[in-house]
Amino acid sequence: MGGEASLTALKAQSRLACHAARDGVGLKARAAAATRLYARLMNLRGRTVAGYLPIGSEADPRGTMRALCRDNRICVPVVTAKGAPLRFREWAPGCALETGAFGVSIPVDGGWRVPDVLIVPMLGFDAGGGRLGYGGGFYDRTLAGLRGALVVGLALEAQRMDAVPQERTDVRLPWIVTEAGVFGDETLR
Template identity: 80%
Template sequence: MAGTRLYARLMGLRGRTIAGYLPIGSEADPTNVMRVLSRDNRICVPVVTARGAPLRFREWWPGCALETGDFGVSVPTEGGWRVPDVVIVPLVGFDPDGGRLGYGGGFYDRTLAGMGDALVVGFALEAQRMPTLPQDRTDIRLPYIVTDAGVHAPGGAA
């Protein structure tokens, strides 16, 4: 159901570069949505290139060869580096104010801080909602979060 809602939010996109992700742990799985969106868009996934650095994004397509990268995340073995104009952000947890909890490396916060006007979409399961999350000054709040229960727009952007 979460994937259906994510696709409904993004299905009108054509000719865009969309950063999805290959899930680990409790992250909601966007790969079916990525597969469908790849018909009309270029899809990429995050790659950790150095600790303390923003993520880079490597092109992904259905069936592409993968290897295990840092933190046990699958990454493509080939394909060009891309700059996405849409970023689907994985969440371990989220709160009603758009706060997000990841795995603690700060990779998405560093990356999103430099993404300018990219469309940013949090993607989670409703069970990952928390009443509140502590926020540091470097934490990036999400404009909206898609879950199996609906679209949450802390700033009223949905």
């Protein structure tokens, strides 16, 4: 029990530090991260891509989502219940939005989709694909059920950690995009 409590405390401290570091990142680095994301995904055609509508200082994938919607279906995550995996509702630029769980914007209308490509937000990451989320486990549960999907973490270099504290249920990401580069497997399926 002591080890579990220590890991929980370490994750809480790490979340605070990563959040503060992310808040301090300037516009130039944010734009560079968004540009790198688009450069890695621009050739996708006929896919269902899950982006996200950023909250606070999260790295912003909306420019990539807008560009990809010409040749792909775009959706965003919706929290439907505590302890459940995320569901994904179709999104298009300018669609009507409402405030969902945790203050996240979600489309008012739109069909439910199962993504085969996911762009994932985070608070922190490490070079091995470790992802520090917000602590609800929503993405971990979702990714565990979408094993065949292409998963792309989007972050800023200020969020990099030496090592993300990991639990057995934490899902590592195959690659992460920041303003400094692409880390992990750079090949797209």
